[in-house]
Amino acid sequence: MYVIVAGGGKVGANVTRSLLEMGHEVTLIEQRAERFARLEQEFGPIVVRGDATEINVLELAGIARPPELLLSVTGDDEDNLVISQIGREKYGVGKVIARVNDPRNQPHFDLLDIPMTVCPTSSILGLVEHEIPEHGLVRLLELQREGLEIVEAQIESNSPVAGNRAGGLSLPDGARLISVFRHGRTELVEPGTVIRPGDQLLAVVANGSAQQLRSVLLGAAKS
Amino acid sequence: MKVLVIGCGRTGAAVAKGLEADGWDVTAVDESEDALLRLGAGWRGGFVLGHGLDSSVLARAGVSAVDAAVVATDGDNTNVVIGQVLQKRHGLDRVVVRVLDPARARFYAERGLQTVCPTQTAISEMLEAVRTGQLEPAGPS
Numbered sequence: 001m002y003v004i005v006a007g008g009g010k011v012g013a014n015v016t017r018s019l020l021e022m023g024h025e026v027t028l029i030e031q032r033a034e035r036f037a038r039l040e041q042e043f044g045p046i047v048v049r050g051d052a053t054e055i056n057v058l059e060l061a062g063i064a065r066p067p068e069l070l071l072s073v074t075g076d077d078e079d080n081l082v083i084s085q086i087g088r089e090k091y092g093v094g095k096v097i098a099r100v101n102d103p104r105n106q107p108h109f110d111l112l113d114i115p116m117t118v119c120p121t122s123s124i125l126g127l128v129e130h131e132i133p134e135h136g137l138v139r140l141l142e143l144q145r146e147g148l149e150i151v152e153a154q155i156e157s158n159s160p161v162a163g164n165r166a167g168g169l170s171l172p173d174g175a176r177l178i179s180v181f182r183h184g185r186t187e188l189v190e191p192g193t194v195i196r197p198g199d200q201l202l203a204v205v206a207n208g209s210a211q212q213l214r215s216v217l218l219g220a221a222k223s
Numbered sequence: 224m225k226v227l228v229i230g231c232g233r234t235g236a237a238v239a240k241g242l243e244a245d246g247w248d249v250t251a252v253d254e255s256e257d258a259l260l261r262l263g264a265g266w267r268g269g270f271v272l273g274h275g276l277d278s279s280v281l282a283r284a285g286v287s288a289v290d291a292a293v294v295a296t297d298g299d300n301t302n303v304v305i306g307q308v309l310q311k312r313h314g315l316d317r318v319v320v321r322v323l324d325p326a327r328a329r330f331y332a333e334r335g336l337q338t339v340c341p342t343q344t345a346i347s348e349m350l351e352a353v354r355t356g357q358l359e360p361a362g363p364s
């Protein structure tokens with residue numbers, strides 16, 4: 001497959017390296033002189049120096065062949081949009097993937113019909129939300145083979161379980177409270193242990209039941 | 224009639240002042256307050272500080288009620304993206320965009336954007352001046 005990578009920053013350089021290792025033909029475009037020199041040292045003559053938003057630079061990189069894939073991964077969203085538009089609409093490149101640096105610009109990419117975008121900031125935020133679905137419950141460890149997770153919950157004064165005995169709680173199936181950390185000490189949770197504001201609870205919960213456990217311990221999710 | 228002037232350098236500021244003199248209700252948008260110096264002490268139009276791709280900046284500049292827009296920041300790609308956002312998201316028909324690179328100006332003109340390319344103008348006029356031995360007198364500054 002022939003691929004043009006526009007933008008030789010960290011993303012562009014690493015993607016180029018991987019694509020080459022996979023046996024693809026790549027041309028990499030980089031404008032900054034210093035960065036270009038380093039890339040040329042590593043990748044040799046497949047690196048083209050120039051502004052990838054200029055049509056003659058894109059042509060020098062072989063946009064008219066056209067490539068099967070164009071990656072617009074510069075650090076500038078407007079540049080990435082223009083490179084993607086020129087590639088798709090002037091040269092009929094079938095697949096264009098654009099990097100969105102500022103997630104607030106995502107609507108502009110959608111508006112201008114750039115269907116495949118990658119936004120590292122949004123991806124990381126998505127992972128954060130997945131890992132910490134709600135404030136107050138932190139996934140510490142996932143035991144994949146056992147189908148269990150170890151989570152930590154911070155009990156506040158408005159928690160529905162504050163003041164209750166551990167033995168009286170209706171936890172989701174497969175969930176157990178393990179220990180409570182209070183006043184600098186950890187105690188194992190017994191049925192008679194009273195849960196208090198300020199406690200940090202460690203619990204084990206079946207995969208997929210963390211949300212349920214959260215609502216028992218901390219109340220309904222704040223939206 | 225209301226008009227936005229996005230990018231208030233030498234060109235944008237002069238266009239803004241010219242339109243205001245014509246009786247337009249002008250709002251200028253620029254990332255730098257220095258733009259106000261170029262607009263001058265007599266500036267009676269609006270001014271919004273910020274980037275023309277920022278939807279909250281466009282909203283503050285009253286984009287929903289304007290009849291026309293001039294886009295003349297110092298970045299060609301920024302200009303063509305802002306121009307297309309004004310056309311497609313805000314339904315504005317009268318959008319004029321400055322693009323310094325003749326090839327990109329042609330590409331976006333073919334796609335329905337009104338582009339003005341000062342570089343192409345300079346090229347044509349210089350060619351004409353040398354070929355005929357005469358230069359059209361410059362317009363009023």
